[in-house]
Amino acid sequence: MEYRQLGSTGLRVSGVALGTVELGMDYGFRGSEHYRRPNPQEAIRIVHRALDLGINLIDSARAYGTSEELIGKALKSRPAGVVIASKVGIPDDDENVGSKQIREAILGSIEASLRALQLETIDLMQIHNTTLATPSKDEVLRALEDARQAGKIRFFGASCYGEEVPLTVLENPRFDTLQVPFNVLDRRVIQRVFPKAIQRGVGILVRSAFLRGVLASDVDFVPERLAPVREAALRIFSQSRRTVQNLSEMALRFCLSFDGVSSVIIGVRSVHELESDIADAEKGTLPPEQVYRLCQVSVQDERLLDPQNWQDLI
Numbered sequence: 408m409e410y411r412q413l414g415s416t417g418l419r420v421s422g423v424a425l426g427t428v429e430l431g432m433d434y435g436f437r438g439s440e441h442y443r444r445p446n447p448q449e450a451i452r453i454v455h456r457a458l459d460l461g462i463n464l465i466d467s468a469r470a471y472g473t474s475e476e477l478i479g480k481a482l483k484s485r486p487a488g489v490v491i492a493s494k495v496g497i498p499d500d501d502e503n504v505g506s507k508q509i510r511e512a513i514l515g516s517i518e519a520s521l522r523a524l525q526l527e528t529i530d531l532m533q534i535h536n537t538t539l540a541t542p543s544k545d546e547v548l549r550a551l552e553d554a555r556q557a558g559k560i561r562f563f564g565a566s567c568y569g570e571e572v573p574l575t576v577l578e579n580p581r582f583d584t585l586q587v588p589f590n591v592l593d594r595r596v597i598q599r600v601f602p603k604a605i606q607r608g609v610g611i612l613v614r615s616a617f618l619r620g621v622l623a624s625d626v627d628f629v630p631e632r633l634a635p636v637r638e639a640a641l642r643i644f645s646q647s648r649r650t651v652q653n654l655s656e657m658a659l660r661f662c663l664s665f666d667g668v669s670s671v672i673i674g675v676r677s678v679h680e681l682e683s684d685i686a687d688a689e690k691g692t693l694p695p696e697q698v699y700r701l702c703q704v705s706v707q708d709e710r711l712l713d714p715q716n717w718q719d720l721i
Contacts, residue, residue: 408461408689413490413669414610416562416583418530420490420670422663423688424464425457425681426614429674431467431474434619445676447477454481456678458489460685466586466612466672467524468494468535469516475523483525492612493520494535494566497547506546513550517559530561533586537565539572542579552581564610568715573600577607586672588615590622591661591701592639593712605667613662614672619714622658636711643704650697656687661701664692 409422428434430450433443445453454465454477467474475493482489495516498509520529532551534541541547542565551563564584565576573587573596585604587596593615604611617623621633622640629637644654651657662671671688675681693701710716 408685410463411669412610414584414604415608416531416610418490418562418610420464421462422670423462423659423685424466424492424612424670424672425454425462426672426674427454427465427467427474427478428471429676430454430471430477432472434674443676444472447473447480449677450477451481452678453675453681454478456681460682462685463488464490464492464670464672466492466614467520468533469520470494470496470535475520479523479525490530491524491526492531492533493524493529494533495520496535497537497541497544509544509546510550513547514554517554521559528558528561531564531584532560532562533564533566533584535566537567537572537576539575541565542576542582548579548581564612566614568713570595570600574603577603577609580607582609584610584612584669586612586614588713589613589662589665589668590616590618591643591658592618592622592636592704592706593709594702595709597665597702601665601667610669611667612670612672613668615714616662616671616673617655617658618712619717623655626654633711633717635706635708639704639706643701646700646704647697650693651687655684656690657693657701659684659687660690660693661698663688664695664698 410419411422413420465478467478495513498512554560562583564582566586567573573585576582576585589596621629621636626637626640647657673684706712
């Protein structure tokens with residue numbers, strides 16, 4: 408397993424991280440054979456096997472169903488060096504929600520995560536679904552800073568969508584990390600977000616490498632409304648057949664090929680799937696000329712690449 412620096416935090420994390428939304432809740436496309444979550448025993452086996460394979464970063468969130476509780480059970484005797492990341496939701500913008508309520512919600516969520524994970528300190532706490540307004544909300548940042556001073560968290564970051572929000576986050580020097588969707592079809596963050604994060608020393612975590620299964624085994628289950636995405640996925644795989652064995656290998660190795668990416672967060676539903684993905688990652692990055700060719704394939708309607716627009720399908 409390759410290990411990379413997580414920005415300026417001083418942490419070294421595995422190039423592949425275990426994402427756990429698929430362990431704590433049903434996830435994917437309704438009707439797909441990969442939609443259902445594994446049972447708790449299998450979920451714990453996946454966490455243990457991930458550690459055996461060298462993964463030292465596990466990503467979760469309060470919103471991920473039973474994910475944090477499963478991680479807590481799996482890591483009762485936490486091995487040294489495992490980095491735990493989670494996320495806290497911020498109350499929706501509302502004139503009736505005051506600063507005190509926002510603070511209480513954040514600190515209460517952190518305490519709930521600590522109990523579920525059976526930890527005294529969470530290494531990285533990220534703001535879930537960060538909006539344009541969040542980085543300037545002093546009450547949010549004060550609450551996170553106070554949690555850090557109290558030893559509840561070590562670092563904090565932002566989990567975002569799109570390009571504009573991450574760029575806004577990077578204007579604020581108080582954030583240690585940035586988590587963004589990035590894959591071979593959704594490349595919006597390459598031109599401006601990645602370079603700026605590298606310049607600022609902010610750790611980059613990327614998610615959605617498999618685009619909720621479109622760039623993996625679920626490609627055949629993609630609903631007709633997303634047919635342009637499916638066709639683009641198959642087109643890029645056809646360009647890569649000489650160097651990769653399957654679509655998911657191409658998708659994962661593509662994400663690992665970019666400077667500044669500290670870790671690629673993957674979700675799996677079985678030990679076999681996990682082992683296959685790690686074997687793909689260990690083949691290394693893709694040749695630069697292949698990365699360039701893959702970057703020439705695009706989906707005309709970029710809205711189709713955002714799972715936030717798929718809510719009726721997932």
